[in-house]
Amino acid sequence: MTTARLDPDIVARLVGDAVTAPSMHNAQPWKFVFRRADDVMEVHGDAERAMTRADPHHRALHLGCAAALFNLRVSAARHGLRARVHLLPDDSQPWLLATAAIGGVPGEDQELAALHTALRRRHTSRFPFSDEPVPDALLDGLRSAARWEGCRLTVAGDWHLDTLLGLVRDAEHREDIDPLVRAETAAWVSPAHATSGERRDGMPAEVFGPRSSAGSSAVRDFGRDRSMADRGWAVFEERPQLALLGTPTDTRADWLRAGQALERVLLQATADGLATSMTSQPLEWPELRWTARDPLDAMGHVQMVLRLGYGPQGPGTPRRPVADVLEIRD
Incomplete structure (x- = not known):
């Protein structure tokens, strides 16, 4: 059996970064399971948070969970680790969307690590932008x-x-x-x-x-x-x-x-x-x-x-506690 290299604090930090991802209506339709035996993180879709009318085929749910997966990759690189991703690893588990084997030296993932500072600054802005064109x-x-x-x-x-x-x-x-x-x-x-x-x-x-x-x-x-009188x-x-x-x-x-x-x-x-x-x-x-x-x-x-x-970044949306979305298994 492989000796686990990651302690629970690091795992929680990885997931804490992952869940800053956007999702449809901020439903946060993800679950994470970390397998300590082989240092693998499973990313699951949460069927209870699916939009059955607006997203009947769960396309948007997949997008949100995959955005969280990308953040996990960024966080792993920032911590000097690499996340090796396998999409849809088990046909018998349709809600298991991806696995990420975490460990090793990031190498070429240094470009991912550079994005870490943007994780918690990225917010959806529903405010007007200027007319200045993006170069x-x-x-x-x-x-x-x-x-x-x-x-x-x-x-x-x-x-x-x-x-x-x-x-x-x-x-x-x-x-x-x-x-x-x-x-x-x-x-x-x-x-x-x-x-x-x-x-x-x-x-x-x-x-x-x-x-x-x-x-x-x-x-x-x-x-x-x-009706919100102070909205403007x-x-x-x-x-x-x-x-x-x-x-x-x-x-x-x-x-x-x-x-x-x-x-x-x-x-x-x-x-x-x-x-x-x-x-x-x-x-x-x-x-x-x-x-x-x-x-x-x-x-x-x-x-x-x-x-x-160009405009205001907009305020952040609330996030579920890591303890609510992460399970660690031996």
């Missing part, structure tokens, strides 16, 4: 970050941007008239501030951002159905800078690669001084998701739409 050099770096994880990132041109903004409006209308979707979203939204309640997941009031004074924007409005109004950018992250095919393994690419792009953007948010509304409707892709681009399937720019 091509930074966009090239984000494209490279996606390629590192086997994915593709493209920036929407003028006509494609108009299409995407139209899809956002269409998705919002569909949500407005679907009581099941609205109820599901409402279950993860809290009108209270995170500091005033005990809830450690979901969307507290301080992350809603201001209302758009010009109608629909590329930012999901989690407070649309709630603001003018959002008329032509947001949107980038699409995609994969050639659309398998579960693709979703897990895309989730890791998503987090790598987000962390690199944060390190570069950019603010980010995700515009996933059109991707939650199958009939709209296909339309989101650029037919002139080689990207086969859009996995996420990102909003990039």
